[in-house]
Amino acid sequence: MSDDSVSLTLPLLRLAAGSSEVTTLYRELRKPLLRYLVCLGLTSDEAQDVVQDAFVSLQRHMASGGNQENMRGWLFRVAHNQARNRQTSYHRRFGETLDGEKDFPADDATPEQLVLEREKLRRVAAAIRLLTESERECLLLRAGGLRYREIGEVLGMATSTVGDTVDRAMRKLTEKCNV
């Protein structure tokens, strides 16, 4: 999804127009956060609400003189906890096999490429379903660009545990995807 395909709500527009550190973080992290939340199972609207709330919280946090180290991990942790609170949709879709033509149209691909691509996604979806919850979350946060230490802060795990979990999850994924 392109940046423009998600409409910005008013508080976020104000953030995007500003020039503070929050604005820099917003521009850098909005899309990875949205993707993480949607992959956790939130709808696009829910994800936008959570991202907006997370940045509003960040602004308050910084205005009140809170710790300004590792703001990326802080934002993901806030967003992650808010997503957890939305229990009805959490993990609703991630790992589902995408509906080929409806969910994954490829405009420029040849029919052969399309079949191969869909088959690849079908395999990865099947592999994701075999992962434990923490393995999925670790991989998703890793895909969002977080370091192991930051992932540990988001999920409340030791950095070494994150390393082991990512390693295990990647091996499962590789085994199933590269059959």
Place this chain on the structure above:
Amino acid sequence: MCDVEAKLIAWLDGELPTDEASAVERHVERCQDCRRCVTAYRQASETFHAYCDAVMAAEARRRVPRWMPVLAGTVVAAAVILLAFPRTRVEPPLVGPTINSASMPAPAATPAKPAPRKATMRGGHAAPRVQERVAEMQPMDTAIQIAIPAEAMFPPGAMPNGINFIADVTIAPDGSVQQVRLRQ
């Protein structure tokens, strides 16, 4: 499989200390098995990213715009109002039961020509404002009923005294007289 293989994913993620990362890098350059593993891990990572993007794109396509329910509600409400209250022709009230021009006081003397207005910003909008009012009145047909004494229409003695005629005047939207119907 060599021992270094267990560190490959952390090495790819840049999570190893510098000296350890250098050692793994040197090993991968020599070890074909590890290079094959690295390629496989990279491909799996890319596929995982592609799947995440596909999930997000699918969700975006599935998404109903937030304003859609509001728009739908407005359209339904408008349809209900139109059905419940079809456009009716508004008849303005008649101007008095009958106006006897004979009994009316003579109009005060008015200047033959109105004093020219000063050219002000406000005055500049006067003409469009009048046009706007005419436009507002367009949907309505105006009917005026005027009582005219017979002696005002006919020579003296041609009609008995005390007889009046009623003129129903229909005014066109542009202010001109569209129809005049005389009745007694």
